[in-house]
Amino acid sequence: MITLLDYGAGNVRSIINAVEKLGGTVKTVQTPSDIQDAERLLFPGVGNYENMIKILNQKQYIRPLRGYLQADRPFLGICLGMQALFEGSEEDFSGNESIGLFKGRVKRFKTALAVPHIGWNGVNLKKDSPVFRGIGPDAKFYFVHSYHVVPEDESVILTTTDYDYAFVSSVQKGNIIGTQFHPEKSGAAGIRLLENFMTQENLKPGKPIDIRGKGLSKRIIACLDVRANDHGDLVVTKGDQYDVRQEGDVRNLGKPVDLAGRYYEEGADEITFLNITGFRDFPLKDMPMIKVLEETSKNVFVPLTIGGGIRDYTDSKGKTYTALDVASQYFRSGADKVSIGSDAVLIAEEYVKTGKKTGTSSIERISRVYRNQAVVISIDPRRVYVASPDEAKPHHVIPTQFPGPDNESWCWYQCTVKGGREGRDMDAVTLAKACEELGAGEILLNCIDRDGTNSGFDLELINAVKKAVSIPVIASSGAGCEAHFAEVFENTDAEAALAAGIFHRKEVPIRSVKQYLSDKNIPIRAII
Incomplete structure (x- = not known):
């Protein structure tokens, strides 16, 4: 059973379809207690960080989310769902409480390249993680974002991606995983990553590695x-x-x-x-x-x-x-x-x-x-x-x-x-x-x-x-x-x-x- 935290923004139909395509079942969070009861929690986020944090506070989801994460229970945050793990964002001026599990903030790209960063890009793998099992180094994932996380603790970095400069494209600590890219929009590679999250008994990463991926595609x-x-x-x-x-x-x-x-x-x-x-x-x-x-x-x-x-x-x-x-x-x-x-x-x-x-x-x-x-x-x-x-x-x-x-x-x-x-x-x-x-x-x-x-x-x-x-x-x-x-x-x-x-x-x-x-x-x- 996958519990989906749908706070009302964007296309969550695709992530539900992907989970069901893999034989899983999805339960949508309706109350704060549903978060604590989850076996595996999936949090896809799309759009504006400030709006997301505002809604999470209104629904009283922040504290049960923090508790779930602090217990190191299986979690996959996608796009804003990953950014929510950090202490705040440059696009948030609300003053609302963030989850703050990881030290660091979300910052806008500073590059002469086109922003948003839209398209299929590779990842440089920094840890031997079960979620990347069966995914080759040439795999590319779909990105669509103007902001990226800047962790203070480099030990949480799972992958980086090159877009003028290297930015953190996924994080992992224990059973807690976040991706800036969208697995549900990343074809076969993304579906394999979701399957790994759903089925691997032990999600915890192993030793540090350094496997380079390919760059941005046309x-x-x-x-x-x-x-x-x-x-x-x-x-x-x-x-x-x-x-x-x-x-x-x-x-x-x-x-x-x-x-x-x-x-x-x-x-x-x-x-x-x-x-x-x-x-x-x-x-x-x-x-x-x-x-x-x-x-x-x-x-x-x-x-x-x-x-x-x-x-x-x-x-x-x-x-x-x-x-x-x-x-x-x-x-x-x-x-x-x-x-x-x-x-x-x-x-x-x-x-x-x-x-x-x-x-x-x-x-x-x-x-x-x-x-x-x-x-x-x-x-x-x-x-x-x-x-x-x-x-x-x-x-x-x-x-x-x-x-x-x-x-x-x-x-x-x-x-x-x-x-x-x-x-x-x-x-x-x-x-x-x-x-x-x-x-x-x-x-x-x-x-x-x-x-x-x-x-x-x-x-x-x-x-x-x-x-x-x-x-x-x-x-x-x-x-x-x-x-x-x-x-x-x-x-x-x-x-x-x-x-x-x-x-x-x-x-x-x-x-x-x-x-x-x-x-x-x-x-x-x-x-x-």
Whole structure:
């Protein structure tokens, strides 16, 4: 029996699914006494440290947790669940009591690399621990965080990970274990670690060792555009420059749950669902997408992102729901991140116009509770050619190696809304910077001009945006062969590359992409 401490934040469905997949049963903590009665306690944490500590104090969980830990009983804390073991965090100004089992604090990354640290990274093993039994040194785990623990006592360090500098990525003292990475989102390696925690009689570490792991991988993301076809069936489709119809019918490239499962087996590092169906009333009543997430997360143990409808709504009965309500329901259904598209443009326009944050936008509300790593901004720009930068003030204009129809040598990237049907007076670089300031943690950078063309990613666009922000950028639109993925990683600093149609139609298998990148010495997560 695994007892799960669910304090109400983020995606705990995936960790429950992983435990049940391994044959375990899960009991959720309802009262402080449930903590003391636990045989093995699992504490997954997502989002904001201050919010977590506040809730733990409100529920009166701090003291029974401390007592359980001081008795050296089996415990696995994940992400914030590990950070909670320490004395406090730089993102907590509440003054609430922390657990404080280990001396040390949680500090924000100080690096010129993108923050949050998002992706698959290796670990350097410092102790011979039963939880890493059967996991090879080349294994990589999924990280998504802006803060990391800094222990005063180095003897508690189980692993370190390199991200510009070495930081502590897991700790262990006796039967008490904490990981900054998410085992439930780390594929086969993560599932093995969870199995070891569940089944090993003696979890206590042995002698000190020093086994080096591999570094950060470039991510390959499979994207599934999901919508209802003319018969009401939910299908995966793909547009050519955003037109999803072929001979009058919506292209049907498969069922979303089945395709997601296939991509997981083929080695996709993340899976993104973009719900492009117009909502009938309110997205939480659009139950098919909720069901897609719930069913997918039962067997797919890599990060899931969902986009579409992440905004405030008033339903037909006059009840109002915030974007945070929508996002929270998606997180509870199995999503790890939400993607905001057209609404982000409107939010950024107002922010740029006034220079003031309202605190009430979907970007701000969601990132305040779940932190910025949970908020992805999907940008849909198209090229606008100009003869000189003066023609497009105050937009971010760049020189281009691909002249326009009248031989123009300059261009800017106009943001669009409504599935690319309406252009706005905002450029992609300005939008990305504004959304980062508002609390977004990642940019999904599409390109209407390249969508469905199989001509390669727009490297000029990607470089322009990547140089303007300090958060990760996902390159999207235009991939037609394995070489295009190598091209984007060799010529830009994009952290990830996304594709859809070529994967759906099996024109370019994910395995082939990864093998090609590996042959080019571009770091990837190996397919096990």
